[in-house]
Amino acid sequence: SAxxxxxxxxxxxxxxxxxxxxxxxxxxxxxxxxxxxxPGQSLTLIATANQGSEATYExxxxxxxxxxxxxxxxxSTLTVSNMSPEDSSIYLCSAGxxxxxxxxxxxxxRLTVV
Amino acid sequence: xxxxxxxxxxxxxxxxETVTLSCTYDxxxxxxxxxxxxxxxxxxxxxVIRQEAYKQQNxxxxxxxxxxxKAAKSFSLKISDSxxxxxxxxxxxxxxxxxxxxxGKGTSLLVTP
Numbered sequence: 001s002a003x004x005x006x007x008x009x010x011x012x013x014x015x016x017x018x019x020x021x022x023x024x025x026x027x028x029x030x031x032x033x034x035x036x037x038x039p040g041q042s043l044t045l046i047a048t049a050n051q052g053s054e055a056t057y058e059x060x061x062x063x064x065x066x067x068x069x070x071x072x073x074x075x076s077t078l079t080v081s082n083m084s085p086e087d088s089s090i091y092l093c094s095a096g097x098x099x100x101x102x103x104x105x106x107x108x109x110r111l112t113v114v
Numbered sequence: 115x116x117x118x119x120x121x122x123x124x125x126x127x128x129x130x131e132t133v134t135l136s137c138t139y140d141x142x143x144x145x146x147x148x149x150x151x152x153x154x155x156x157x158x159x160x161x162v163i164r165q166e167a168y169k170q171q172n173x174x175x176x177x178x179x180x181x182x183x184k185a186a187k188s189f190s191l192k193i194s195d196s197x198x199x200x201x202x203x204x205x206x207x208x209x210x211x212x213x214x215x216x217x218g219k220g221t222s223l224l225v226t227p
Binding site: 102 | 218219
């Protein structure tokens with residue numbers, strides 16, 4: 001298994017500012033992902049964080065708004081840039097070792113933009 | 115586009131009873147993986163059970179079992195002897211040609227005393 005530490009657990013931010021969320025895995029993983037979850041809703045994939053290269057973004061998500069870094073096999077960051085109230089959501093980090101195996105999740109970051 | 119459909123937004127069951135959560139999916143791949151994840155109020159996503167599509171035998175994990183009907187693209191979760199701690203949001207998900215999970219909208223399960 002793997003344990004994922006995600007920071008911060010929650011934050012309240014002013015519109016127009018940026019927030020960087022950190023995700024640390026306690027062991028090496030192959031894949032890391034970032035999801036967004038509106039309260040009471042499903043998880044939507046934002047992007048796949050690729051080590052040493054640009055992240056792969058899903059339709060509707062762009063690098064300028066959600067820049068992602070993954071400098072090594074156990075760490076990734078997601079930045080939510082130029083925030084608006086519509087960005088208020090829960091952001092979750094996930095990691096896995098092989099396709100089709102168990103995916104591990106952080107406890108999420110609850111972001112409120114005011 | 116690959117989709118996962120959970121047709122029951124909310125369900126309720128009494129403690130010690132059995133409940134079945136439904137899930138259907140759509141994929142053109144022949145090799146894929148199916149999952150049920152549980153998300154309690156703590157927000158922590160927890161794997162409940164996993165099924166490999168090429169295995170005909172239904173997966174079981176203690177009180178949790180699945181009914182996997184590949185031809186019908188159906189993957190339901192049965193929870194036996196329901197416990198108060200089973201109260202959570204349950205997400206059906208699958209992985210086919212990619213690596214990331216595709217999630218359904220979830221079923222909110224409430225277990226009552």
